[in-house]
Amino acid sequence: MPFMSSDRLAKLYDRIGSLQDTQYFYEDPAMQVLLQFGDFGSACNVYEAGCGTGRVARMLLSQVFAPSCRYLGADLSAKMVxxxxxxxxxxSPRATVVRADVTTYHPDDGPFDRVLSLFVVDLFDPQRIRAFLDRAYGALSDSGLLCIGGLAEGEGGAARLISEVWKRVHDVVPVVVGGCRPGSVIEELDRDRWRIVHVERRCSFGLCSEAAIAAKI
Ligand SMILES: C[S@@+](CC[C@H](N)C(=O)[O-])C[C@H]1O[C@@H](n2cnc3c(N)ncnc32)[C@H](O)[C@@H]1O
Structure with a gap:
């Protein structure tokens, strides 16, 4: 199945960046799960991979993080950055954003006690997901948490139909669905390295997402 290359994704999100926040109706339920179980209030140093417009960062910085908590966001798209x-x-300066490809980037402000990524791994083929998870593993402190969410397959009824149609559209013209393809975040986590602390699926208007929190073994 043809996932978009990093170059194409960067150009796509440069173009549609301003529309990204209209997707909140299906993204927010996954974010709420991560907020509820990710204990961000006690975090000291957070890295967000694929931070988009900074919507999540702004909410965390204004409502959740302790006043001393540092934040680093990374995104491939210059417009998003x-x-x-x-x-x-x-x-600023305790919160910063850099332009980087999170499948190859080694943030040097770590270790981080949270690595957060929402609706980014569903843009990647399995090889790039593994590359990103490797980087996330390296960036996290030993007691840190990976907090990750993405588009998931619907399990029944309209949700299943929508995700099947979505996948078919993706496989023919991925740009139409923003390059995202429903999948499973947790299936990609290597159980020799990660212990799943919490996983939950949420569906909204027929679009499902999966949110997972994992600790290093
Ligand atoms: C669907 S948006 C999600 C944005 C944000 N996480 C949110 O939930 O609102 C996907 C984001 O991932 C970024 N992205 C795609 N591939 C990337 C890569 N290889 N490295 C860093 N960012 C990437 C895009 O530019 C875009 O901002």
Whole structure:
């Protein structure tokens, strides 16, 4: 199945970046799970891979993080980085954003006690998911938590139909669905390295997502 290359994804999100936050209706339920079980209030140093417009960062910085908690966001799209930079400016310099491909990037401000990524791994083929998870593993402190969410397959009724149609559209013209393909985040986690602390699926208007929290073994 043809996943989009990093170059194409960067160009796509440069173009549609300003529309990203209209997707909150199916993204927020996964984010709520991570917020509920990720204990972000006690975090000291958080890395967000694929931070988009900085919407999640702004909410965490204004409502959840302790006043000393540091934040680093990374995104491939120059447009997203500029937008996120503006969104988190009130919390600079403890909050920063860089332009980077999270499948190859080694953030040097670690170790981090949370690595957060929402609706990014569903853009990647299995090889790039593994590359990202390797980087996340290296960036996390020994007691840190990986907090990850993505588009999931619907299990029945309309949700199943929608995800089947979505996958077919993706496999023919991935750009139409923003390059995302429903899958399973937890299936990609190597159980010799990761212990699943919590996993939950949420569906909203027929679109399902999976959110997982995992600790290093
Ligand atoms: C669907 S958006 C999700 C944005 C944000 N996490 C949210 O939930 O609102 C996917 C984001 O991943 C970014 N992205 C795609 N491939 C990437 C890569 N290899 N490295 C870093 N960011 C990437 C895109 O530019 C885009 O901002």
């Amino acid at each position: 500029t937008t996120a930079h503006e969104a988190i400016a009130p919390w």
